[in-house]
Amino acid sequence: MTARQWARDLSMGAKFAFTGGREGWTRVLLTAVGVGLGVALLLLTTAIPDALSVRHQRDEARSDYTYSQNRPAKAANTFVISDIDTTFKDKEIRGRLVEPEGPRAALPPGVGAYPAVGDMVVSPALKKLLESGDGELLRKRLPYRIAGTIGEDGLIGSQELAYYAGAQGLASYMDGWKTARLTEYGSPNHTPEARDPVLILLVLVVFVVLLMPVAVFITAAVRFGGERRDRRLAALRLVGSDSRMTRRIAAGEALAGSLLGLVFGALFFLIGREAAGSVEVVGISVFPSYLNPTPALAALVAVAVPAAAVLVTLLALRGVVIEPLGVVRTAKPSRRRLWWRLVLPVAGLAMLAPMIGKGRGDGNFNQFLVSGGVILLLVGVTALLPWIVEAVVARLGNGSVSWQLAVRRLQLSSGTAARTVNGISVAVAGAIALQMLFAGVQGDYTKASKNDLDRAQIQVQLSHGVATDPAVADFLATRGVTRAVALSGANVSATSHTASDGPQQSSEVTIGNCASLREVAKLPTCRDGDVFVVRGVDYDTDTPALAKSGKKLFMDSSQGAEPSSEVRWTVPQGLKTVHAIKDPTGMEHGGFLLTRGAVPAAVAKKAGTQVYVSLDESVRDARDQVRNTAARVDRLANVTTWTRNDVSKRFASIRTGLLIGAVCVLALIGASLLVSQLEQLRERRKLLSALVAFGTRRRTLSLSVLWQTVVPITLGLLLSLAVGLTLGTVLLKMTATTVGIDWPSVLTMTGMGAAIAVAVAVLSMPPLLRMMRPEGLRTE
Structure with missing residues (x-):
């Protein structure tokens, strides 16, 4: 087999994808949208390290705290600055009083000139707030005239509230910690805090848990429209292609969809990048210029996604016999084997086992073992779920007509049903493990306040x-x-x-x-x-x-x-x-x-x-x-x-990052489930129309579709619960923390996964009702 033959067959498959009429275009677009959503989130993830780095650099560049005991004398290049940070409702406001003492006093980043006494320069977000009706109370606290705005170089986020106000006589306050005389901005002599191995572990697990559902969804998206595609491949066998050539052509179709998905993903990312400048999530905002994917990681995404599309398609077609007269998929398929599916989670546990009990005292956790172990455990969910779904639905008994229709459909295509909920199962398993880990170690980073809130607030x-x-x-x-x-x-x-x-x-x-x-x-x-x-x-x-x-x-x-x-x-x-x-x-x-x-x-x-x-x-x-x-x-x-409790800022920032990432992943999961559900309904349009034509009630068909969602999602969530509790227990033992299960959080995560699935089922009802019309029997 030569590279030329591979290239020829792949290009032929790509050509069929784009020239196969409305059906071909629909499948390619569905695949591209699904892959594009995943790629956009992957690109966003690769941009997060750079965004955090830029935020930190800009915060350091404008720092006005001195860590030196040597105070400079008044000179032409000195200025006096006072920290007057405040809070408005639940929003933090960075405030500074500034007084230049000479013509060569350094300017803060993003500020073109020092404001005069009684004036202030403000961030765009603060200016908008002060000019709105909601800012009336705050205007009384900041009795300064707005003389300009702070540029992007002086802010860490587009929605940050900050200002510099001109003042005089600040030198008389320098015996306190809030006022200092400086010659420059920045903190070059500041010694960074020591790295906490438990916090590093939290960051590693957060990234793996958030990215795994994305990868699972992308692999499912490239298999959209699989049954219709296989029937088209039978025609190729009829005109003379062999089975290997047919599979390569099928891989070419998936490759075309994934390449178009890369384009869609880049467009989605650019749209989201611009939109990021106008939103704030859990108190964190960024400028669009911050979100620049790391070139190496972006290149890895661009290569890995098409390669995964080809590989997944070839692996999926191994169990399908494509003959000139049809596709043999449902004639007594071989039972799925369990042993190799258990190898993945067991191998993951084996990678994590050497670090059990290390806690904080024995150095950092091995990042490769942590990442590999967590990945294998979560991949084990995707491997075990098809076997569990097949084993359970094969034993389901009789019931109502809608139940029998749903069960028979699941028995015929249990793999498709498992792929639909794989992403949400992985996400819930990872979320449960993270909640257990956060709940277990938060006592080390959260201390009960000694303040008596009954006497003062x-x-x-x-x-x-x-x-x-x-x-x-x-x-x-x-x-x-x-x-x-x-x-x-x-x-x-x-x-x-x-x-x-x-x-x-x-x-x-x-x-x-x-x-x-x-x-x-x-x-x-x-x-x-x-x-x-x-x-x-x-x-x-x-x-x-x-x-x-x-x-x-x-x-x-x-x-x-x-x-x-x-x-x-x-x-x-x-x-x-x-x-x-x-x-x-x-x-x-x-x-x-x-x-x-x-x-x-x-x-x-x-x-x-x-x-x-x-x-x-x-x-x-x-x-x-x-x-x-x-x-x-x-x-x-x-x-x-x-407040009742004091929380470590670094621990709180990691938890905030998890919340932001979870919002993005849940949005992706919901969109991906909806796209997958619509794709499956589209493939069954003629069957649904035929059942309605024979007198089946639409209510019965709607309930059968709902059952087809409920059964696999229930099995997936039960598996997620088991894997998540296992992973959470191992992670707690790694940090030498007493194992405990935060059941409210665990049930909340499970309930969120179930709610997403139910919401998708409800949203798919209107398209389902339209597909039940007699026009669905029309063909060419």
């Missing part, structure tokens, strides 16, 4: 020098606020911090009114001017030596590295001893408790303050009302909304 950190009492009054006057208490802090030491570099006795000072101090200690009586000393706090070892009446101490309210002015303070007579209780953040305050009347004026003016706010959750936009008040009281206020 929002914490507002005010800058040093902000008047406390007026600020608290403003918060109490805010709509939706039921309570607000403020606590300020200072340090006290036996000697000045400038006198010696050695260790010295020191303690903390908590400042507030009587109601606020009762948040941190049990006070018997309290009035303005009182001073208390706290006993019984484990970490507080120096206070007993400092809490002596008449002792001269140094009190300092500065929390930063800038030089501060200390105030001499004499411990008063009549100290009252109290015992600490945990504050709303779950911490105990030791040292001294001072009512505001006992605080030196110089310290009171500089003390930083924490305000704990309680909300009436029934008031609409209560949190945003508090954020607006905080921005009005202090432009550098840091507002933190408390």
Whole structure:
């Protein structure tokens, strides 16, 4: 067999595909659409690494956090910048106050010139939000005039909300962590976090699980219209072609459909690429320019898809006898063998077994073994499902007419029924395993918050020098606020911090009114001017030596590295001893408790303050009302909304990526099932019309089609459940995590798969009813 003969036969098959009349074109288009959907998702997947890389690079390029202790002096190339990030409803907004200190101050990426004081440059998405009716509340928080927009180079996504506002006098805030003087943007000295082997495992499994259903669907799409094609091939045998030549011609037809599918896939990808710039999925958005498939991976897709089309067709025709007078497909087909189908999942388990128990302590997981093992287990689903469907439907008993029609059809073409649901079975099996893995390890990346949400729901950190009492009054006057208490802090030491570099006795000072101090200690009586000393706090070892009446101490309210002015303070007579209780953040305050009347004026003016706010959750936009008040009281206020649990950002980003990928894969599965269902109905159009002509009720035929979907999908989901639980158990053992089954998530994944199948069956009913008309018997 020469390459020339192969090329001739393949090209002849491609020619037949495009010149075979309406039937040929319909089959090619169905194959092309199916393959195109899969190719588009594969191209999107190959573009994801580049998109993530570009997002990271642009985020690093605009970074304005310094990891160096050396602060530059004011110069012609310096600027001062303050982090004033905020949240509006459930959307994060990146905000910066900027003040250039010289003509050569570096510009942030995407910004052509620094905004003047009172102006701001905004991202296109933020400008759109501010100009809409939904942005009325946010406009009160950002009282700046829009002077321009941030270019693409300065944003990590098309829907990102960000702005730079011009300000002055920022240098006075540099003793806090939110404000810094810099000479450039970017973080070249930032040391990346160590790689977590469990998170790497999660990423690997996510990619394999999301891509496997796509590959399964593409292999099924190239077999659309198989029965009609085989009857056409019988005619070729009649005019003299041998069986091998006939199979090569059939492979050529599939090759033509797959090549056209590559074109469709590229078009679908380009359309989706442009549409990606206007959507946001789970809080993540990208610019179309980010989605550039890696050339090597795109070339691999372009080669692998046509090659798979040829290979799948040749393998599918091995069990079909094509003779000049017809196709022998249904004359007592040989039973499918089970042994080699079990080899695949067993081999997958064997590849994963060496890594069981490694957890975090024994280095990274072998990426090739992980990928190979998971792939073999999921491929095992596609191999086992046809055998299971054949074995079960062969034993199904009698029933209604619709049931008998469905069962007989499944008995005649169980392989076709299995191929239809293979993609969804693989997707559900992988999703179940991932849900088990996420549920098992999330305890390592999710910690219960120590904050007491029954005492407060929002914490507002005010800058040093902000008047406390007026600020608290403003918060109490805010709509939706039921309570607000403020606590300020200072340090006290036996000697000045400038006198010696050695260790010295020191303690903390908590400042507030009587109601606020009762948040941190049990006070018997309290009035303005009182001073208390706290006993019984484990970490507080120096206070007993400092809490002596008449002792001269140094009190300092500065929390930063800038030089501060200390105030001499004499411990008063009549100290009252109290015992600490945990504050709303779950911490105990030791040292001294001072009512505001006992605080030196110089310290009171500089003390930083924490305000704990309680909300009436029934008031609409209560949190945003508090954020607006905080921005009005202090432009550098840091507002933190408390939650019950704190989740690792890296773990959350992987989970977000899974959700985005799952949405795309589920959309593909739904579309692929619908295309496959329509293709099968088209092949049975004459049979359906004949049954209606003989008096079969349309309701009976509709129910039979529904049963033909329900039976294989039920078997597929049961197999998915078994494989998914097995894979999830192995993955949990690999991470040295206690094996547990998150049944709500498992049943949710299974239910989603069933819902997709039922939705496809319902959507196929209108075309089915049209195919039952007598016109379906017309032929040429």
